[in-house]
Amino acid sequence: MSLIELRDLTHVYSQGTPFEKTAIDSLSLAIEAGQTVGLIGHTGSGKSTLISHLNALLKPTSGTVLLDGDDIFASKASIRAARFRVGVVFQYPEYQLFEETVFADIAYGPKNLKLDGPEIDRRVREAAAFVGLDAGVFDRSPLELSGGQKRRAAIAGVLAMEPDVLVLDEPTAGLDPAGREDLLGRLFRWRQVRDATILLVTHDMSIANRCDRLVVMSEGRIVLDGTPEAVFSHGEQLLSIGLDLPAAAHIAGLLREQGLDLPAGIYTLDRLAEAILALRGKEASPC
Amino acid sequence: MDPVIRIKNISYTYPDADRPALDGVSLDIMPGAFTAVLGSNGSGKSTLAKHLNAILVPQSGKVFVDGMDTIDEGNLLAIRRRVGMVFQNPDNQIVANVVEDDVAFAPENLGVEPKEIRRRVDAALKQVGMYDFRLHAPHLLSGGQKQRVAIAGVLAMDPEVLVLDEPTAMLDPRGRREVLDAVEALCRERGITVVLITHHMDEAVGADRVLVLDRGRIALDGTPQQIFSQTAALQALRLTVPDTVALTVRLNAAGMALPTDALTPAECAAAIWEALR
Numbered sequence: 223m224s225l226i227e228l229r230d231l232t233h234v235y236s237q238g239t240p241f242e243k244t245a246i247d248s249l250s251l252a253i254e255a256g257q258t259v260g261l262i263g264h265t266g267s268g269k270s271t272l273i274s275h276l277n278a279l280l281k282p283t284s285g286t287v288l289l290d291g292d293d294i295f296a297s298k299a300s301i302r303a304a305r306f307r308v309g310v311v312f313q314y315p316e317y318q319l320f321e322e323t324v325f326a327d328i329a330y331g332p333k334n335l336k337l338d339g340p341e342i343d344r345r346v347r348e349a350a351a352f353v354g355l356d357a358g359v360f361d362r363s364p365l366e367l368s369g370g371q372k373r374r375a376a377i378a379g380v381l382a383m384e385p386d387v388l389v390l391d392e393p394t395a396g397l398d399p400a401g402r403e404d405l406l407g408r409l410f411r412w413r414q415v416r417d418a419t420i421l422l423v424t425h426d427m428s429i430a431n432r433c434d435r436l437v438v439m440s441e442g443r444i445v446l447d448g449t450p451e452a453v454f455s456h457g458e459q460l461l462s463i464g465l466d467l468p469a470a471a472h473i474a475g476l477l478r479e480q481g482l483d484l485p486a487g488i489y490t491l492d493r494l495a496e497a498i499l500a501l502r503g504k505e506a507s508p509c
Numbered sequence: 510m511d512p513v514i515r516i517k518n519i520s521y522t523y524p525d526a527d528r529p530a531l532d533g534v535s536l537d538i539m540p541g542a543f544t545a546v547l548g549s550n551g552s553g554k555s556t557l558a559k560h561l562n563a564i565l566v567p568q569s570g571k572v573f574v575d576g577m578d579t580i581d582e583g584n585l586l587a588i589r590r591r592v593g594m595v596f597q598n599p600d601n602q603i604v605a606n607v608v609e610d611d612v613a614f615a616p617e618n619l620g621v622e623p624k625e626i627r628r629r630v631d632a633a634l635k636q637v638g639m640y641d642f643r644l645h646a647p648h649l650l651s652g653g654q655k656q657r658v659a660i661a662g663v664l665a666m667d668p669e670v671l672v673l674d675e676p677t678a679m680l681d682p683r684g685r686r687e688v689l690d691a692v693e694a695l696c697r698e699r700g701i702t703v704v705l706i707t708h709h710m711d712e713a714v715g716a717d718r719v720l721v722l723d724r725g726r727i728a729l730d731g732t733p734q735q736i737f738s739q740t741a742a743l744q745a746l747r748l749t750v751p752d753t754v755a756l757t758v759r760l761n762a763a764g765m766a767l768p769t770d771a772l773t774p775a776e777c778a779a780a781i782w783e784a785l786r
Contacts, residue, residue: 264681265652370550396597396678398549398708400747425681428752464683469711469752469774476778482785491752495759502765502785
């Protein structure tokens with residue numbers, strides 16, 4: 223049984239009005255426990271609508287959302303359970319900090335879980351450590367933190383719920399390259415330690431190519447689904463729906479056009495460098 | 510030729526900050542130049558941008574726009590007309606319900622003649638490729654389209670300088686491309702001076718000049734070729750090199766002798782092809 227399963231999900235906004243828009247169109251998707259799944263697609267392709275169904279913020283117009291095989295909309299209790307098991311970090315979550323102190327903000331979720339004081343304290347500290355937020359800032363107002371610290375505090379608030387599934391919408395937008403790298407590394411480490419599942423919504427192909435699996439959306443449907451290697455071998459299709467290729471896949475494509483005999487499915491700089499050096503070895507050797 | 514913006518040894522510290530956001534920056538920006546500004550979060554990029562049209566004025570040092578001192582309030586309107594700003598979030602910059610009304614907002618406020626407003630609005634929308642959308646509702650446009658409307662709104666003021674503070678951070682790849690192409694065309698075809706602040710190294714590749722800020726100071730200043738060949742220095746400043754350079758560096762470390770100034774994927778592929786032939 224899959225951890226999350228969307229069955230024939232459709233979501234129509236403003237149904238029955240002139241502004242009616244089908245954001246998700248008969249989409250089916252199963253996500254297995256322990257995967258790191260990248261969800262990519264242009265603005266308006268339905269990604270945000272899709273993730274809002276995973277913790278019951280949106281109700282499907284038709285179709286079902288299953289968590290461990292059970293319909294999350296079956297009862298109030300199952301909706302509540304889904305909110306605790308599926309943690310969603312929306313874009314620019316730092317705008318959602320609202321408590322008086324950083325500690326209180328991170329503790330907000332665990333408090334709602336009615337955990338006792340020592341357990342809340344443990345979870346806050348652990349979550350803060352995972353995102354690299356120093357305990358020295360716990361008593362400060364979230365408003366006094368730097369942009370990068372605010373982002374970390376907001377993500378820690380979701381990690382402190384200890385969800386089984388962590389959904390993040392563009393978690394690294396606006397961060398500098400080192401900050402991007404650091405945060406991603408920490409999220410991947412969290413997934414490993416907690417044996418959790420991550421669904422990462424991103425436009426950044428250099429992030430996407432580190433996922434186990436990529437799901438590509440366009441016009442409310444899934445158009446590609448597979449390993450990064452498989453997905454990035456559909457270069458022209460990705461470009462035609464407004465997406466990019468990782469630079470390595472782009473350069474490899476240009477070299478193939480020139481007539482260089484590179485193997486298919488190259489999407490990382492490591493693989494590309496390796497393949498180019500192998501060709502060089504071949505040509506340098508006497509034959 | 511005189512610089513359009515002259516910055517002389519400026520410093521600025523925000524209230525309650527433990528260190529200055531800008532710490533002795535001097536810089537001349539020449540008319541028509543495309544300058545990219547890089548730097549980690551908190552390096553002072555946005556603070557510098559806000560000094561270019563007197564949103565902030567320096568606590569010490571001077572900023573001159575076309576020779577006008579930004580600290581003199583009498584110059585404020587003239588400076589804002591010459592230096593237009595575009596910010597990260599397009600949703601915060603759109604005020605009207607129809608695209609062309611939004612673009613007309615600034616010239617209307619400047620008291621420009623209605624006929625001239627019409628001309629400027631049409632020209633600005635054409636320049637960013639949004640003329641066909643002039644009667645659309647802005648909130649129904651894509652991020653890249655909204656951001657181009659925001660740029661058109663600034664262009665309708667007929668500025669000399671366009672300052673963009675991470676204009677693509679919230680956009681998808683197609684939106685990023687649309688905005689960058691529009692900005693490049695404004696610089697290359699219309700001669701508008703561009704200052705582009707970005708976290709994406711590949712957006713700086715086409716600039717005439719790249720500045721790297723670090724803790725409120727200019728750490729590196731040169732052509733993209735000069736800057737992006739300094740892999741170690743950039744890493745120390747929490748930045749990276751474009752993937753093209755990373756690949757070249759890796760191949761050269763393995764014994765190839767590729768030129769280090771191939772910055773675009775096309776240039777990089779051509780250099781590799783040349784070396785293997």
